[in-house]
Amino acid sequence: MAASGAQEQLESNPQYYQSLLAIEHDPKLKDTIDADIHRTFPDNVLFQSKAEPSLQKALNNVLLAYGHHNKAVGYCQGMNFIAGYLILVTKDEEKSFWLMDALLGRILPDYYKPSMxxxxxxxxxxxxxxxxxxxxxxxxxxxxxxxxxxxxxxxxxxxxxxxxxxxxxxxxxxxxxxxxxxxxxxxxxxxxxxxxxxxxxxxxxxxxxxxxxxxxxxxxxxxxxxxxxxxxxxxxxxxxxxxxxxxxxxxxxxxxxxxxxx
Structure with a gap:
């Protein structure tokens, strides 16, 4: 969190992540993410829909929030694995969101835009x-x-x-x-x-x-x-x-x- 600059972003933007989840979601973005949620780490017990609690909800939230935050990217296949991995490590949606922003916005720009x-x-x-x-x-x-x-x-x-x-x-x-x-x-x-x-x-x-x-x-x-x-x-x-x-x-x-x- 410190090395990537994600901690600084999190502290500078309190409630920003929650505000992204609170807005009305783009139906197309939502449907595209929904289609990939069940394909994310299907062998990992924590990502199975019957798990208690299932990390699928956290994954869905992080991807939706990021899609609204970075409209130039929205959602692209492959991002589900990255978000899922971050959630497994941090056990925290908001931290995962800001780490994803560091990766996709600064460290690897233009990897996930439609033109790739x-x-x-x-x-x-x-x-x-x-x-x-x-x-x-x-x-x-x-x-x-x-x-x-x-x-x-x-x-x-x-x-x-x-x-x-x-x-x-x-x-x-x-x-x-x-x-x-x-x-x-x-x-x-x-x-x-x-x-x-x-x-x-x-x-x-x-x-x-x-x-x-x-x-x-x-x-x-x-x-x-x-x-x-x-x-x-x-x-x-x-x-x-x-x-x-x-x-x-x-x-x-x-x-x-x-x-x-x-």
Missing amino acids: LGLKTDHEVLGELVKVKAPAIGQLMDQFPGIWTLVVSRWFICLYIDILPIETVLRIWDCLFYEGSKVIFRVALTLIVHHQPEILRARSLGDVCTCFKEITCGAFTLDCHAFMQKIFSEPGSLSMATIERLREKYRQRILVEESGQS
Whole structure:
């Protein structure tokens, strides 16, 4: 709460969260959220509708409030997992709301807007970073246009929830709130660089997709302490300035391509 700036926002805006819940809700926003509530952590007993108390109500409240707070985003698939995860950790709706605001509003802007420009940009940035850190994999992936969107889209949009073991994800999120979005790239690069031999054995698009699912499992990601040490050593140096330079380059390129298509 302190590292992300969420505590400051909470204290500066007393009753704001409650006021968002008290207003009349947009029926379309409500229906979209309702459709995803039951798909959120279906195996977690606390999120089952028969649980006492069920966290589904808290999840619904946080997503509705955020949808009204950030109208440019509203609600997008993937946000239910992020809000649900925050509720599990904080056990507090209002704290979860402000942490979500820190993530979606400041740390990962444009990931969840309808255009998903930030997410598309970061797929391309990762591809460029892989060419520098693991050139052989960069060459392999170049054979398959659009491959990065296919293999890492869920990694990024769910911030590794349901991709990596829960304790490892919690450690990643600590760093994400403290250090910002470059941590997402560090995790992806570590998974890719560490499993370079397996990835390079891929001979088809199907092989690559299967391999990217498999590299998130197993002992390497299960030992969260060792894994976190690896993400700060294995990919080597990675500055925010480099990431921002690449983001600007690819953001402009995507905007030009999309304006040409329309």
